[in-house]
Amino acid sequence: MSLRRAFPVLRSALSRRAPLSTAPATREQHAAGLEAVRGRRAAEAARPPVPAVDFGNTQEAYRSRRSWELARSLLVLRLCASPALLARHEQLLRLARRLLGQRLFDRLMKMTFYGQFVAGEDQESIRPLIQHNRAFGVGSILDYGVEEDLTPEEAERKEMESCTSASERDGHGTSKREKQFQAHRAFGDRRDGVVSARTYFYASEAKCDSHMETFLRCIEASGGASEDGFSAIKLTALGRPQFLLQFSDVLTKWRQFFHQMAAEQGKAGLAAMDTKLEVAALQESVVKMGIASRMEIENWFTVETLGVSGTLDLLDWGSLIDSRTELSKHLVVPNMQTGQLEPLLSRFTEEEERQMTRMLQRMDVLAKKASEVGVRLMVDAEQTYFQPAISRLTLEMQRRFNVERPLIFNTYQCYLKDTYDNVTLDVELARREGWCFGAKLVRGAYMAQERARALEIGYEDPINPTYEATNTMYHRCLNYVLEELKHNARAAVMVASHNEDTVRFTLCRMEELGLHPADRQVYFGQLLGMCDQISFPLGELGFRWGAAGQGRRRWDSPPPPLCAGQAGFPVYKYVPYGPVMEVLPYLSRRALENSGVMKGAQREWQLLWQELKRRLLTGSLLHRPA
Structure with missing residues (x-):
């Protein structure tokens, strides 16, 4: 065949x-x-300059997040940093489910790990988060997280x-x-x-x-x-x-x-x-080994496919x-x-x-x-x-x-x-x-x-x-x-x-x-709930800009002004979704992954804490993303 x-x-x-x-x-x-x-x-002449990207500007990096979301991220990252807790996380989850019952357990998960790394239970329930991220220039790659x-x-x-x-x-x-x-x-x-x-x-x-x-x-x-x-x-x-x-x-x-x-x-x-390789020498070896006949080899390697170089x-x-x-x-x-x-x-x-x-x-x-x-x-x-x-x-x-x-x-x-x-x-x-x-x-x-x-x-x-x-x-x-x-x-x-x-x-x-980011040749991707200090400063408000040609965009007219910190690069989050109990294996992997990349997670924790303190000291703890 x-x-x-x-x-x-x-x-x-x-x-x-x-x-x-x-x-x-x-x-x-x-x-x-x-x-x-x-x-x-x-x-190129009509393009506006690309804004500089500052991954340390916490006010802009987390402008899409409410203060309670920052607090949740701090808690989850701190828990992920505990080797003793991670070593027993499966047993602890089973114990919590028995003590709390399914309804309270689901609520606890949605307030912590599930809420941090998973968008919702189905495609209908995740739409608000997708639309919210789009408003701040970050697209979504949907991923049904059930395992x-x-x-x-x-x-x-x-x-x-x-x-x-x-x-x-x-x-x-x-x-x-x-x-x-x-x-x-x-x-x-x-x-x-x-x-x-997965x-x-x-x-x-x-x-x-x-x-x-x-x-x-x-x-x-x-x-x-x-x-x-x-x-x-x-x-x-x-x-x-x-x-x-x-x-x-x-x-x-x-x-x-x-x-x-x-x-x-x-x-x-x-x-x-x-x-x-020299084709002539290769032909002799291949024919001698019985892989193909000389005629088959000559049909495979023709002037049309190889030119006249005599090599392949x-x-x-x-x-x-x-x-x-x-x-x-x-x-x-x-x-x-x-x-x-x-x-x-x-x-x-x-x-x-x-x-x-x-x-x-x-x-x-x-x-x-x-x-x-x-x-x-x-x-x-x-x-x-x-x-x-x-x-x-x-x-x-x-x-x-x-x-x-x-x-x-x-x-x-x-x-x-x-x-x-x-x-x-x-x-x-x-x-x-x-x-x-x-x-x-x-x-x-x-x-x-x-x-x-x-x-x-x-x-x-x-x-x-x-x-x-x-x-x-x-x-x-x-x-x-x-x-x-x-x-x-x-x-x-x-x-x-x-x-x-x-x-x-x-x-x-x-x-x-x-x-240029307007060429839409270079895309960036991170997981939901991780590295927001990278994703959102990179992001664009350009999802509303017109498309032209084969799915490519052009700047025929000036785009709307970029928010400070929004650099205009196409960036996406992997957005998993699914029922709480069925995405627990996914959540386990996210917790373990955060523990395995402590250098990056430690920097993220410091930036989150810095922004939460800034809001507390400036009276903006009730920040509403806009």
Whole structure:
């Protein structure tokens, strides 16, 4: 079965251009990008200057908050700073519920943790908060915060069942996957050690359909909330993770094989985009190993795709895995020791084929809805043993839906050693194929789990060695993307960070590169209830300004005056919602996350206390946001 049949939802995109084709962009696509840049430059003269952003001005940072809300934030942050309390928070919550009863317990939570980090119980009840934040220039990314309350044993069982094939479970098949891409019972509960990301466990196809419907409601609500909305999805919520593991293993092995061939040609150790193989030598090696015939190789690497250079890079190599290749060959990978091809698995069952297809169909439904209502869709990053497949499937969505503007955003975790290579490869691919690059940059959510798993199972730790190295990686990737935005007005990036230094770095580079907030290429994102001292000074009153063209805004007429401290940058809060009892796992993670970032939380506490004292001393304790 070919990939085109296995991925029917991508059929129209595949027929329009070969997946991962490295053919140069058309003249029309180049013209569109150049025209966008010219239009931006023509508007620069009419733009007002960007106000300086002061993250230490508490009066402006918290002008949207009542005094009792500041007091609540102080209380919650102080409680999060208590290791003894956090170590027993689950037992204390159960005790409080028994003593108070459900009604009083719900009220207590809404006065404290729930009120701090969750917007409300349903989409109707959260509207006042969304509208309030919009009035102060901060948009919303809706996130249904309900999570399954599974025991570790239940989570482990679900994971092992959903990450192994039928042939592996019944003993008739032996997995040839690398151990990194095999399910391991000791790490079956993927929630363990993760405090800043939700975890989905596969239960059934019906449950995946339910997750899709939830994502659809969030997309629709985000489209109605603003003209420039965002929504986020996780691919592990949409299907059986077994496919992600298998596909990730294949993609990783083919990439490793490319670097092995590069080493044989004396080109080891070069940067990803600087490594180029001699086609003639590659043909001889590939034919000798039986991967493909000489005729197939010549058909793959034609003058139209490679030009006349006689070399190919990692992007060209990626085109080996495309719609022309039989799916069975995708499950056949080179053995690094023997140089021979081996089957990854015996085969997919018919039901596994259907499950894989339904996952892709759900992705397609969500992307189409996002396109229909004009909402940008961010695909969240997950564990490294899923991520190669997630990134590849996201890339396929980008190639289909990012033709006119960046609708689909891939997420890059900068605590990983290979993130810069992945960013540069994807930017270059977007250039070659002429679609719009969209990225969300994060530091990462799975560090402790990833390190423990690599150490226990015995493969290279994928995480940067230090926090400083992760900061360096983040700024390096961000700088590269900002440089691309300078020359490509059709690309965009979401800087999802609570790190004040990173936000300052972004603002500094934007000023140096001439990137204006009115271009709406650089977005900022933080979680509800955290880092208001960053979000609101950055924010804009520009949600009322007119939109033009493909969802982009222009300053054809002078915008309304910005409030002091409102700098005019597009900034968003992740806004979770759901019933009190069903979002308790989310609240637990928020409490643990605040305890884990004490430097930032301590500064936030000091600023909150400073503002509350200022209001008390100036007689403005009854401050009403306006």
